Amino acid sequence: MSDLSLYEKYGLKQVINASGKMTILGVSTLSEEVVQDMKKGASNFFEIKDLLDKTGAYIAKTLNVESAYIVSSASAGIALSVASLISKDNLDIIYNLHSRKYDVPREIILPKGHNVDYGCPVETMIELGGGLLREAGYSNQCKKEHVEALINENTLALMYVKSHHCVQKGMVEIKELVDLGEKYKLPVIIDAAAEEDLKKYYNLGADVVIYSGAKAIEGPTSGLVIGKKKYIDLIKLQSQGIGRAMKVGKENILGLTRAIELYENSIKTTGEELNKRLEGFINTLNKINGVEAKSVKDDSGRDIVRGELSFNSEVLNLNAKYIANELKEGDIAIYTRDYRANQGKIEIDIRSVSDEELKIIEDRIIEIIGGK
Numbered sequence: 101m102s103d104l105s106l107y108e109k110y111g112l113k114q115v116i117n118a119s120g121k122m123t124i125l126g127v128s129t130l131s132e133e134v135v136q137d138m139k140k141g142a143s144n145f146f147e148i149k150d151l152l153d154k155t156g157a158y159i160a161k162t163l164n165v166e167s168a169y170i171v172s173s174a175s176a177g178i179a180l181s182v183a184s185l186i187s188k189d190n191l192d193i194i195y196n197l198h199s200r201k202y203d204v205p206r207e208i209i210l211p212k213g214h215n216v217d218y219g220c221p222v223e224t225m226i227e228l229g230g231g232l233l234r235e236a237g238y239s240n241q242c243k244k245e246h247v248e249a250l251i252n253e254n255t256l257a258l259m260y261v262k263s264h265h266c267v268q269k270g271m272v273e274i275k276e277l278v279d280l281g282e283k284y285k286l287p288v289i290i291d292a293a294a295e296e297d298l299k300k301y302y303n304l305g306a307d308v309v310i311y312s313g314a315k316a317i318e319g320p321t322s323g324l325v326i327g328k329k330k331y332i333d334l335i336k337l338q339s340q341g342i343g344r345a346m347k348v349g350k351e352n353i354l355g356l357t358r359a360i361e362l363y364e365n366s367i368k369t370t371g372e373e374l375n376k377r378l379e380g381f382i383n384t385l386n387k388i389n390g391v392e393a394k395s396v397k398d399d400s401g402r403d404i405v406r407g408e409l410s411f412n413s414e415v416l417n418l419n420a421k422y423i424a425n426e427l428k429e430g431d432i433a434i435y436t437r438d439y440r441a442n443q444g445k446i447e448i449d450i451r452s453v454s455d456e457e458l459k460i461i462e463d464r465i466i467e468i469i470g471g472k
């Protein structure tokens with residue numbers, strides 16, 4: 101929040117993001133090192149193909165994978181992967197992906213419980229790439245057999261979405277999909293947009309793995325596609341087709357490359373460290389009658405600790421939903437994780453919150469509760 105002048109110039113609202121990596125708030129903020137490389141990228145010319153090839157090779161080496169390529173977003177990564185498998189290196193199909201009928205496979209098989217809406221449906225990005233979605237199994241269950249039953253001569257690829265948005269139980273395992281892919285000679289695409297591990301899914305045998313640049317990696321708005329060289333090479337050809345509408349700027353290419361390097365070499369903040377930072381906040385709020393504060397671990401198993409606040413609406417005479425909304429409506433908009441507000445709980449995610457901001461949150465909660 102250092103550049104107040106921009107907030108003033110455009111009349112923008114200041115935001116404290118205690119909700120985690122949220123696209124509606126701009127996902128993440130960048131480190132000084134990343135900004136410096138973006139500045140150099142913005143201030144110089146490059147042969148863009150050269151820049152994309154060389155940064156991709158650098159990232160592939162950093163991650164110890166066959167090939168890597170920067171795209172404009174994870175969503176673009178999905179669309180381009182699908183499009184590239186349909187058209188291969190046929191320039192006519194690359195040019196006319198949507199307008200002409202070609203006798204080529206287009207069906208993408210995805211567990212039904214993975215066809216989620218992350219701000220837009222996964223399905224929409226598959227279709228943008230010219231694919232036809234075939235949902236395997238049912239919303240609560242998709243076995244290997246459900247996927248196998250759908251494989252036919254029009255099948256283009258098998259897809260898997262690794263995300264907290266998805267149904268977690270009763271789903272086919274990545275390893276099983278990889279086995280099916282090998283058996284039927286079909287590529288396996290994994291959307292791992294928000295995942296923290298940049299090697300795991302590639303090492304499990306996936307052919308193409310897609311990440312979002314600004315989520316776990318904390319890079320600029322961008323996407324990363326890693327995988328087997330023959331598939332990444334095909335994705336590159338899409339810049340002559342629909343990929344042109346998904347162009348990524350030179351500053352973002354250099355920013356993401358630096359962010360990946362820092363991400364892989366950095367010692368990540370642990371849950372224990374977050375827990376320590378939360379201590380004072382939790383103790384203070386626990387003193388308020390009707391509020392119970394404690395630290396809780398991330399429920400999808402990542403090493404993240406958040407502050408959980410439970411509000412007793414009978415004692416306080418106001419409920420968690422009201423408090424979460426009031427936090428957003430103040431002079432500084434404070435966004436919390438409020439998807440369980442209907443159960444009386446909101447969570448404070450401090451990964452992008454400074455100590456001063458945490459104090460602002462504390463004061464504002466006390467003000468809201470006391471002020472009614």
Ligand SMILES: *Cc1c(COP(=O)(O)O)cnc(C)c1O
Nearest residue numbers: 173174175218263291293294312
């Ligand atoms: C965020 C997300 C995306 C999209 O990432 P962008 O880089 O914003 O396009 C795709 N899939 C999943 C599961 C996501 O969480």
